[in-house]
Amino acid sequence: MKQAIELHKDEMLKELIEFLRIPSISALTEHKGDVRTGANWVAESLKGIGMEHVEVIETDGHPIVYGDWLHAADKPTILIYGHYDVQPADPLDLWETPPFDPVIRDDKIFARGATDDKGQVFLHIKAVELLMKEHGTLPVNVKFCIEGEEEVASPNLVPFIEQNEEKLANDAVVISDTSFIEKGLPAICTSLRGALAMELQVKTANSDLHSGTYGGGVPNSIHALVQLLDSMRHENGQVAVEGFYEGVPEVTEALREEVSKVPFDEEKGKKDLELDALYGEEGFSFNERVGIRPTLEINGITGGFQGEGLKTIVPKEASAKISCRLVGEQNPDEVYDAILQHIDKHQPTGTKVSLEKFIQANPVAIDSSDEMIQTAADAYEHVYGVRPLFPKEGGSIPIVEVFGRVLNSPVVLMGFGLPSENLHAPNEHFHLENFEKGIETIADYMVRLGK
Secondary structure, three states, rough: OOOHHHHHHHHHHHHHHHHHHHOEEEOOOOOHHHHHHHHHHHHHHHHHHEEEEEEOOOOOOOOOEEEEOOOOOOEEEEEEEEOOOOOOOOOOOHOOOOOOEEEEOOEEEEEOOOOOOOOHHHHHHHHHHHHHHOOOOOOOEEEEEEEHHHOOOOOOOHHHHHHHHHHHOOOEEEEEOOOOEEEOOOOOEEEEEEEEEEEEEEOOOOOEEEHHOOOOOOOHHHHHHHHHHHHHHHHOOOOOOOOOOOOOOOOOOOHHHHHHOOOOOOHHHHHHHHHOOOOOOOOOOOOHHHHOOOOEEEEEEEOOOOOOOOOOOOOEEEEEEEEEOOOOOHHHHHHHHHHHHHHHHOOOOEEEEEEEOOOOOOEEOOOOOOOHHHHHHHHHHHHHHHEEEOOOOOOOOOHHHHHHHOOOOEEEEEEEEOOOOOOOOOOOOEHHHHHHHHHHHHHHHHHHHOO
C-alpha cells in the first residue's frame, strides 16, 4: 500500500486541490451553489472508485451524499462519515495565500477545508480506491455518508439518520475530523463535550440617546449586558448559574490519571499563545478544564457605536453570543432553562432581555476498549510506530452522539489532523505526512477488520 500511495501521490494531490478549490461555505447563502458543487464532486468521486447506489440526497438545506459497496459476505460493515462543507474564510487579509486557491509549501497543503474536513474525508476515498485497484474488491463492506451542513450543526442529517436506520446500519461509524495529540503521536478521541450556543440581547430605550442630555439618568444597554454577563461566572472560574453543574460527573482519581496521560507543556502552551498565564476553574489542570469540565464562554459582544472616532451616546441595545461546553449527563435543554432563570433573577432595572438558542448537542462518551476502536489503534501503531492515546476532546461534533444512539454502533474517531493546523482560522493547512500515512492507516484498518 505504501508503494501505491507514493506512486499515485501527485495525482491524488491534484484531485484534492480540485476539491479544495470549491468554496462550499454552508453558513453563507451566497455559496449555496458552491455547496451543491461540493456535493456533486463527492458523488462523482465515489462513483469513480467503484461505489454503488451513489446518491445526492436533497434536504431542506444542503445535500447529503451517500454511496456503498456491500459485497464482502460475512464481513463487518463500516459507515464512513465526514463533511464537505467548510467554515467562512474571514478575515481574508490574514491569509498568506487565497483560501480557495490551494498551495503546497513546507510539506503542507494550505486552503480552507484542508484539515477540516475535506482533506480527511479525501483520505477515506483514496484508501478505498487503492484497495479496490490492488485487490479488485474490499476487505469489508463500506458505506459513505458525507454531509454539507456540519459547520452549521447538521440540522438535516439528524432526521435523515433517524429515518434511514436500515440504510445506514453498520458495525462501526468511522469519522476522521479530529486531531493528533502532536506531530507523530496519534489519538483516538473517546469523549466529546456537548454544546449549547445562544445569543443574549438587552434593550433599553426606543433609540440611542445623547449621553450629555440623558447620561446618568437612563439605563445603558451595554452596562446592563456587562452586569448580566459578569453575574454568570465566579472569580474562581466556576459558572455561577444555579443548576448548571447538574449531571456533571465526579472527577475520580482514575479519570484524572487517564486525562494526565495526554501530554501538555504549560510553559510551551503559554509561549505559543503569547499569554502570561492560563486561566480556568480552580482545582483542575488544563487538560481537565478543556476535556472533562463544562464551560460557559462569551464569544462576542456587540453594542453602541462601532465606527471610527467617538459618538457619545447611551446605546439602546447590546447583545452577546454565549456558548457552553457540556459533559457527562448535562442536558442542553436543562442548562438553557437554568440560564434563562439566572437572567430573570439578575435582570437589570429598566431592561428588556431575550435569549435565543442556536445550537445544542449532547455530550458523548465512547468505550475505548471496544474491539473496533482497539483495531484502529493497531492500525495506527503499525503505520506510525506508536500506539495512539485516547484523549477526552474539549470540542463538539454533535452528530457523533446521534450516530451512536440511533444506529447503536461504536463511533471510531480516527483523526489525522494536527492541533496546529489552523482549522476555522486563516492559513488552514494539512500536513502531507499525515496525508500519506492517513491513507495507509485507513487501508490497514479495513484489512484488519476484514480478518
